[in-house]
Amino acid sequence: MKNVHRKIALGMCVAIFFSLWVHAQELSNTAGRMMEEEDKLTIGGYGQIDYNQLLDNGSYNNGGLDVHRLVLMFGYKFNAKTQFITEIEVEHVKEVFVEQAFLQYEILPWLKLRGGLMLIPMGIINEYHEPSTFNGVERPNLDKYVVPTTWREIGAGFTGTFPSAALSYQLYLVNGFNGYNDEPNLSGSNGFRKGRQKGAESIINSPNLSFKVNYFGLPGLQLGLSGYTGKTQS
Incomplete structure (x- = not known):
């Protein structure tokens, strides 16, 4: 079937966000904090057990x-x-995913x-x-279907x-969403979620651009701008 290419609108994928922080400093995620450690080997992780109960009159x-x-992080x-x-996650006891696995080299500070x-x-x-x-x-x-967390x-x-x-920044070229796999992946109530390739036998024919800029100069406030643009892969 003819490849399906869709331009992903920046209107759906550009986010301006605010997050509270007690000091004027960059807010680092778990991977960022691990890279700041002096030890050669660092191990982290967390667990989540859910209880959902429907209340109906x-x-x-x-x-x-x-x-x-x-989740285990190394x-x-x-x-x-x-x-x-690297981050390894077991979901619902029986599903195993690698959510992060990257190498970082400091060229300049x-x-x-x-x-x-x-x-x-x-x-x-x-x-x-x-x-x-x-x-x-x-x-x-919003963070399940428009920004399909965990999106990697x-x-x-x-x-x-x-x-x-x-100021801090990130600028990456990555493989895009898989727009079509026997049937459309980007449609209906699933949003972008089914289009994630997640590093598993991913296909690429047109790299996508992802970027973010953060400003953390005000005590108690962090401002950021994220953007993503490119074509789907199929």
Whole structure:
């Protein structure tokens, strides 16, 4: 079947977000904090067990219990300039995913080369997706279907921080969404979620551009702009 290519509108994929922080400093996610450690080997992780109960005008409904996620993260520092990070997640007890696996090399203090399976720097929840980041049991629908958390793809690019200007940035070329696989992947109530390739036998014919800029110069406030543009792969 003829390849389906769709231009992904920036209107759906550009996010301006605000997040509270108690000091004028960059808010690092778990991978970022692990890379700041002095130890050669760093191990982290978290678990999430959900309980959902439908309340329907006093009628009885069965509740649901689920070991939703068990996450292990490993970081290894080869030397002062070269680091490796990986995140392995078990979902619902029986599904295993590699959510991050990338190598980072510091060219200059403000310029780091990063490549591998990486989180798309879009919004807040996709990069800071620990359960303590959001209210409620489930992630917000915006961050499940429009920004399909956890959204990760294979690519390479640059990241860095300018402390004197209180700015940080990420700029990556990655494989895009899989728009068609026997049937359309981007349609209806699933939003972009079914189009994620997640580093598993991914196809690529037109790299997509993903970027984010953060400003963290005001105490108690962090501002950011994320963007994503490109064509689907199919």
